[in-house]
Amino acid sequence: xxxxxxxxLSLASSKSSEDVKVDxxxxxxxxxxxxxxxxxxxxxxxxxxxxxxSIIVDSGKFPxxxxxxxxxxxxxxxxxxxxxxESFPSExxxxxxxxxxxxxxxxxxxxxxxxxxxxxxxxxxxxxxxEQQATxxxxxxYHALNKMPDGFWKTKYLExxxxxxxxxxxxxxxxxxxxxxxx
Numbered sequence: 001x002x003x004x005x006x007x008x009l010s011l012a013s014s015k016s017s018e019d020v021k022v023d024x025x026x027x028x029x030x031x032x033x034x035x036x037x038x039x040x041x042x043x044x045x046x047x048x049x050x051x052x053x054s055i056i057v058d059s060g061k062f063p064x065x066x067x068x069x070x071x072x073x074x075x076x077x078x079x080x081x082x083x084x085x086e087s088f089p090s091e092x093x094x095x096x097x098x099x100x101x102x103x104x105x106x107x108x109x110x111x112x113x114x115x116x117x118x119x120x121x122x123x124x125x126x127x128x129x130x131e132q133q134a135t136x137x138x139x140x141x142y143h144a145l146n147k148m149p150d151g152f153w154k155t156k157y158l159e160x161x162x163x164x165x166x167x168x169x170x171x172x173x174x175x176x177x178x179x180x181x182x183x
Contacts, residue, residue: 027062027063027064027069027073028063028064028065028069028072028073029069029072029073029076029095029099030095030098030099030102031068031072033094033098034097034098034101053067053070053071054067056070057069057070076092076095079092080092107153111153111156111157111160114141114157115160115164118137118138118141119164121134121137122134122137122138122165122168125137131168134168135168135169138161138165138168138169139169141161142158142161142165142169145157145158145161146158
């Protein structure tokens, strides 16, 4: 190891776990690229290293879907660390692009799912001639969505709520108290 460069062991011993922050989206790196291509990597490790991977995944303290997700995360984390040490060509941009696309797809699908389910439930209440319960449900959802962090998705959700259910919410939003609504 060259002078002035920190290796993994010295990095690990010089930083507490609070110093090394990892974005949650890195916990489950996709195993394929946008075209569905993948490469297989095989290598041997000491039994204790394999056992530690099982301990970490089985602990449930991290959102890994399995040991292979942990290994992919460890590789990306290491590659990024090495890139911070020395400049060289990198393929990590493609991994980040895939992860951003998957995240956007997940958020869009959640958006669609929320409104599909909400429309189904509101329709059921209205079909049962219970506009009060439909309104209560709409207001609960509206106020829950209004607690989202400001940004693109919060705006999209609230605009769609207003478009679909503005007639049910009318002047009710200001006087709504979620604690008085039935579960």
